[in-house]
Amino acid sequence: MAHPFRDDFIWGAATAAHQVEGNNTHSDFWLLEHTPGTAFQEPSGDACDQLNRYAEDIALLADLGFGSYRLSIEWARIEPEEGHFSVAALEHYRRVLAACHERGLRPCVTFHHFTNPLWVTADGGWESDRTADRFARYCERAVGHLGDLIEVACTLNEPNLPASLSMAGVLPAQGIKQLAPFVAAAAQRCGSDLERFSPFLLSDALRTRDVMLAAHMRSRDVLRSGPGEFPVGVTLAMQDCVAVAGGEEKLKEARAASFDPFLEAAREDDFIGVQTYSRTRFGAEGPLPAEEGVPVLVMGYEYWPQALEGTIRYAADVARVPVLVTENGIGTDDDAQRVAYYREALSALVSCLEDGIDVRGYYAWSLLDNYEWLFGYGPRFGIVDVDRETQARTPKPSAHLLGRVARNNAFDPGTFG
Ligand code: GCO
Numbered sequence: 001m002a003h004p005f006r007d008d009f010i011w012g013a014a015t016a017a018h019q020v021e022g023n024n025t026h027s028d029f030w031l032l033e034h035t036p037g038t039a040f041q042e043p044s045g046d047a048c049d050q051l052n053r054y055a056e057d058i059a060l061l062a063d064l065g066f067g068s069y070r071l072s073i074e075w076a077r078i079e080p081e082e083g084h085f086s087v088a089a090l091e092h093y094r095r096v097l098a099a100c101h102e103r104g105l106r107p108c109v110t111f112h113h114f115t116n117p118l119w120v121t122a123d124g125g126w127e128s129d130r131t132a133d134r135f136a137r138y139c140e141r142a143v144g145h146l147g148d149l150i151e152v153a154c155t156l157n158e159p160n161l162p163a164s165l166s167m168a169g170v171l172p173a174q175g176i177k178q179l180a181p182f183v184a185a186a187a188q189r190c191g192s193d194l195e196r197f198s199p200f201l202l203s204d205a206l207r208t209r210d211v212m213l214a215a216h217m218r219s220r221d222v223l224r225s226g227p228g229e230f231p232v233g234v235t236l237a238m239q240d241c242v243a244v245a246g247g248e249e250k251l252k253e254a255r256a257a258s259f260d261p262f263l264e265a266a267r268e269d270d271f272i273g274v275q276t277y278s279r280t281r282f283g284a285e286g287p288l289p290a291e292e293g294v295p296v297l298v299m300g301y302e303y304w305p306q307a308l309e310g311t312i313r314y315a316a317d318v319a320r321v322p323v324l325v326t327e328n329g330i331g332t333d334d335d336a337q338r339v340a341y342y343r344e345a346l347s348a349l350v351s352c353l354e355d356g357i358d359v360r361g362y363y364a365w366s367l368l369d370n371y372e373w374l375f376g377y378g379p380r381f382g383i384v385d386v387d388r389e390t391q392a393r394t395p396k397p398s399a400h401l402l403g404r405v406a407r408n409n410a411f412d413p414g415t416f417g
Helices: 028-033 050-064 087-102 118-122 129-149 161-167 181-189 205-224 248-258 260-268 307-319 335-354 397-408
Strands: 010-014 068-072 106-110 152-157 232-237 240-243 271-276 279-283 323-328 359-365 384-386 393-395
Touching: 010 106, 010 323, 010 397, 028 118, 028 181, 050 087, 050 393, 050 397, 068 152, 068 359, 087 106, 087 129, 129 205, 152 205, 152 271, 161 205, 161 248, 205 232, 205 248, 205 260, 232 260, 232 323, 240 248, 240 307, 248 260, 248 279, 260 271, 260 307, 271 307, 307 323, 307 335, 335 359, 335 397, 393 397
Parallel strands: 010 068, 010 359, 068 106, 106 152, 152 232, 232 271, 240 279, 271 323, 323 359
Antiparallel strands: 384 393
């Protein structure tokens, strides 16, 4: 069998600003985390203090053997108040991207990873069409400052996540903001009201999807006009959907609501970002609980590393553009389980490549043990351990194994782990 990886195959690891930087005080999530009665397990606080430690993280990733770093820039830092752009924040990100280049890492930059500036969320968030315009304006400013240093750009991270979680039966379709009193309290604290205050993840799933779809298309055009020349795409939350016992209709409905609008829009993109962690099984009545005998992870879903194969195939089939696996990984305290997960997942990737599917790169989620949103610091997705007291970074065996795959641009399941 011919070597399946292209010479320029991208091997990387990913993080998101709010999950690693620390003290994202102008963001909506910061307020939500600190509102009495919050559903967040704990506040993000200093996170991994990457704001100050980015050079160390970039050096670590490069030394492990990786060729790319997927990170996000934080809108709430860049435009903390409407129309006031912080040149200091943009300069900070210039230094981060320059550090990637110095260490031979191709920066893959995500312009939005869940968090908004608080003023955006207070004034309609992702339920308001205004946010698509505001997002495009922020992208224009940010790419103007950073574009020459960008190698891959993702407009939005998982804009289909609320739709996807509601189709999987995890969240109600109208979102949880109406049901969770702390959201109304947070709205009041920033001078908004529950109707207008619309944070990502907590608001109406389909409305969010539609506004974000518009935002993606507008910002794609903005990012393409440069400066810099780089592929532009969107990343999607894609669980492998499997029909059992008459579940075909429900499965089709789920894909049509959460994946297809973006996959179809991606036909005009340069790539489609696939992010996969597990699978969802559908029966005649809808989503099914975990199958007996299949381990359930700390996130509440099944240990199912082979899910990546089905999601890559589906995305490539509908979007008809090259695929980038922009996230794949597992939250576990047991790195041996993580190694086994990556062994299976990379085998699934290879099987797609052997069938001629055009996959251009693979990013492990995540470089660091970091802030897992509502779950706080409980779930550990990192290939690098972060000591919560000292912030010391220690690569786990999975980091060395993936780094070796990256350095050799070759994967052999027999010697992985
Ligand atoms: C998401 C995000 C990441 C998560 C990761 C693990 O998929 O929710 O892109 O921010 O941390 O997926 O749950």
